[in-house]
Amino acid sequence: MQSAVLTQQSGRLFESTFNLSIIAYGSAHLTGPELAAIRKKSLPGFRTALSPQLLRHSDDQTLSALAAMSTAMGQLATTDSDFGKWAVVSASRNLGRSAFAAVMDKYRSEGPWGVSVQVIPHCTAHAVAGTVSLALHSHGPCIGAGSGDNGEVEALLAAASILRQHHWPGVWVLFSGWSPDLAIDFAGQPISHSVCAATALALECNISPHSRGRIHIQWKPDSTDLTENDPPSLSLAEIAANTSDGKTSWSSSSTSGIQIHVELFSSPEIYAC
Amino acid sequence: MLAEHSIVITGVGAISALGRNFAEISASLLAGKSAIRPVTGFDASEHPCQIAGQLTMPECPSELDSSSYRHGFPLDQCAIWCGWQSLQDAGLWGKHRNLKVGLVLGVAAEAMSHWDTDYRRGGALIHDLSQSRPSTSSFVRNALQLRGPTMSIAAACASGNHALAQAQEWIGMGLVDICLAGACDMGVTPYSLASFGNLRALSRRNDAPAAALRPFDRDRDGMVLAEGGALFVLERSDLARARGKDGYAELAAVGTTSDGYHLVIPSPDPTYCIAAMRQALATAQVNPDEVDYVNAHATGTPVGDVCEARALNAVFGSYCDRIPVSSTKSMTGHLLGAAAAVEMLACLTAMCYGAIPPTINLEHPDPDCRLRHVANQAEERTVRIAMSNSLGFGGHNTSLLLRRSSERFGAAA
Numbered sequence: 246m247q248s249a250v251l252t253q254q255s256g257r258l259f260e261s262t263f264n265l266s267i268i269a270y271g272s273a274h275l276t277g278p279e280l281a282a283i284r285k286k287s288l289p290g291f292r293t294a295l296s297p298q299l300l301r302h303s304d305d306q307t308l309s310a311l312a313a314m315s316t317a318m319g320q321l322a323t324t325d326s327d328f329g330k331w332a333v334v335s336a337s338r339n340l341g342r343s344a345f346a347a348v349m350d351k352y353r354s355e356g357p358w359g360v361s362v363q364v365i366p367h368c369t370a371h372a373v374a375g376t377v378s379l380a381l382h383s384h385g386p387c388i389g390a391g392s393g394d395n396g397e398v399e400a401l402l403a404a405a406s407i408l409r410q411h412h413w414p415g416v417w418v419l420f421s422g423w424s425p426d427l428a429i430d431f432a433g434q435p436i437s438h439s440v441c442a443a444t445a446l447a448l449e450c451n452i453s454p455h456s457r458g459r460i461h462i463q464w465k466p467d468s469t470d471l472t473e474n475d476p477p478s479l480s481l482a483e484i485a486a487n488t489s490d491g492k493t494s495w496s497s498s499s500t501s502g503i504q505i506h507v508e509l510f511s512s513p514e515i516y517a518c
Numbered sequence: 519m520l521a522e523h524s525i526v527i528t529g530v531g532a533i534s535a536l537g538r539n540f541a542e543i544s545a546s547l548l549a550g551k552s553a554i555r556p557v558t559g560f561d562a563s564e565h566p567c568q569i570a571g572q573l574t575m576p577e578c579p580s581e582l583d584s585s586s587y588r589h590g591f592p593l594d595q596c597a598i599w600c601g602w603q604s605l606q607d608a609g610l611w612g613k614h615r616n617l618k619v620g621l622v623l624g625v626a627a628e629a630m631s632h633w634d635t636d637y638r639r640g641g642a643l644i645h646d647l648s649q650s651r652p653s654t655s656s657f658v659r660n661a662l663q664l665r666g667p668t669m670s671i672a673a674a675c676a677s678g679n680h681a682l683a684q685a686q687e688w689i690g691m692g693l694v695d696i697c698l699a700g701a702c703d704m705g706v707t708p709y710s711l712a713s714f715g716n717l718r719a720l721s722r723r724n725d726a727p728a729a730a731l732r733p734f735d736r737d738r739d740g741m742v743l744a745e746g747g748a749l750f751v752l753e754r755s756d757l758a759r760a761r762g763k764d765g766y767a768e769l770a771a772v773g774t775t776s777d778g779y780h781l782v783i784p785s786p787d788p789t790y791c792i793a794a795m796r797q798a799l800a801t802a803q804v805n806p807d808e809v810d811y812v813n814a815h816a817t818g819t820p821v822g823d824v825c826e827a828r829a830l831n832a833v834f835g836s837y838c839d840r841i842p843v844s845s846t847k848s849m850t851g852h853l854l855g856a857a858a859a860v861e862m863l864a865c866l867t868a869m870c871y872g873a874i875p876p877t878i879n880l881e882h883p884d885p886d887c888r889l890r891h892v893a894n895q896a897e898e899r900t901v902r903i904a905m906s907n908s909l910g911f912g913g914h915n916t917s918l919l920l921r922r923s924s925e926r927f928g929a930a931a
């Protein structure tokens with residue numbers, strides 16, 4: 246089924262909407278002790294376990310994203326789903342803040358030799374997607390997208406662009422962040438009781454009758470409007486846990502005439518594109 | 519001949535330690551100049567690597583709001599500079615406010631860069647949750663008064679090529695009229711120098727900075743960090759032509775894969791690096807023997823250079839003996855998240871000036887990196903199709919193909 250709708254502009258046909266199908270989703274809300282436990286155990290759903298050495302250095306948001314994926318994979322019809330050709334996109338908020346504060350503190354006290362070699366691979370914006378691609382043995386592009394309050398929109402636009410290339414059958418999209426934002430001391434240690442939230446969405450371009458939700462990206466080709474609506478009250482990292490009553494939805498603020506609407510169903514649902 | 523609705527590059531904005539615009543950087547690249555110097559701005563005397571290609575940002579261009587530029591962090595300023603210059607070069611400055619101009623900005627470690635800059639200015643952004651700061655892409659959007667969507671994209675050293683691939687799709691979807699795309703990075707910080715240094719990824723030839731970065735050379739001992747960036751104006755060829763612009767080149771394709779192997783160590787198996795190059799060639803409908811120049815990722819690390827050379831040999835086969843290859847990182851240093859964008863600029867240099875920038879410091883080519891090197895001196899050559907590889911830490915493989923706009927340079931071809 247065609248997932249794009251076309252409108253006329255400058256004598257050419259242009260898409261003005263793009264629809265994506267959510268074939269699975271999952272969420273995780275993890276406290277500090279729960280995150281510590283994940284570092285030591287294998288999560289279900291992945292074909293091979295990530296090494297404890299890798300997980301020891303992973304950011305808490307990466308662990309939360311892996312846990313959300315593990316839940317999502319439990320929704321899939323087959324247990325041996327192959328994501329080898331899938332892409333991965335992640336959007337995190339303040340990834341690596343705690344670890345980088347610790348690095349700055351250590352640099353002050355010990356100089357350059359005290360700086361860990363792990364901080365760059367595990368705390369830069371692509372780290373969540375990179376670790377997930379290792380867990381899945383996936384070979385599609387894996388990127389971090391979005392660095393500010395608009396991270397969700399940026400990540401979903403990135404996923405849509407990747408799927409539009411038709412090189413990859415699907416994209417895992419991971420959203421993560423602390424709720425509320427984690428307060429840390431000067432050594433990077435947490436001093437607030439925050440929860441690390443993550444949502445994982447498995448997206449395909451083709452509309453399936455067994456989808457668990459859908460994403461509708463809409464834009465006005467001629468809009469040069471600079472105004473932005475208020476952001477939604479909940480982030481996508483927090484939203485997926487609220488589907489127990491059947492259906493939940495999330496809409497982005499409107500930016501440059503672009504709006505994204507996400508619907509999640511508690512059970513597979515047939516819907517018209 | 520360009521396809522009717524191909525995506526063309528009509529503007530270039532760039533800055534690095536080799537120059538403050540496309541012409542200056544091109545001149546330095548073709549002259550074989552090195553940007554690598556002893557580190558300044560912080561005490562690097564205890565670091566294993568004490569050299570880099572650092573950048574001092576110029577004053578605010580008169581066309582821009584100076585207070586906004588001044589309040590920006592160096593990464594913001596770098597992106598604003600490149601975006602402004604690119605729109606100027608494309609003949610769109612001023613007119614761009616009536617167009618839906620998007621921005622896809624490749625950045626490798628934006629948050630760390632901001633936390634570090636803020637801390638060195640006496641701030642506590644990393645600790646103080648009450649402080650909030652716009653992302654660099656938002657900052658640039660406001661400073662340049664862009665009216666289209668923006669995106670930050672991170673894929674380590676391949677960020678720039680991913681940004682260009684996204685921009686290509688945005689234009690194809692009609693999400694934007696025109697897109698600024700590329701990457702910027704101001705990554706020479708005490709922490710990055712220490713972390714990469716402790717990883718033994720950086721050269722320790724501190725007493726000979728200009729000779730330190732030696733891609734494909736037998737005596738290479740690692741990369742050297744650098745700063746800067748490049749942003750390009752991308753637009754549909756038919757719309758560019760309608761306003762009298764042929765463009766520098768067509769962005770023909772970007773191939774992207776990942777190794778799924780390790781977050782730091784390059785995969786010894788070049789399968790997915792090969793796949794990225796083949797994907798780009800297939801998408802652009804280009805045969806391997808049609809490629810006139812390859813700008814290699816080659817960072818000067820012992821493992822990575824050999825792996826890329828093997829991948830190039832697998833993709834180009836017997837043509838590898840005659841397709842010129844160079845690594846301009848030998849001159850620019852490794853711009854991390856911005857590397858891909860600045861190396862696409864090097865490909866445009868080759869197309870526009872009819873000469874291929876060399877790999878400098880290539881005195882004893884590594885026999886395990888058997889390629890047709892452009893060693894130490896630029897080589898005159900007509901370049902119609904160029905490939906630029908960017909292979910990021912964590913196994914991000916990207917390969918970009920440019921096809922020269924024959925209309926613009928037809929007479930020289």
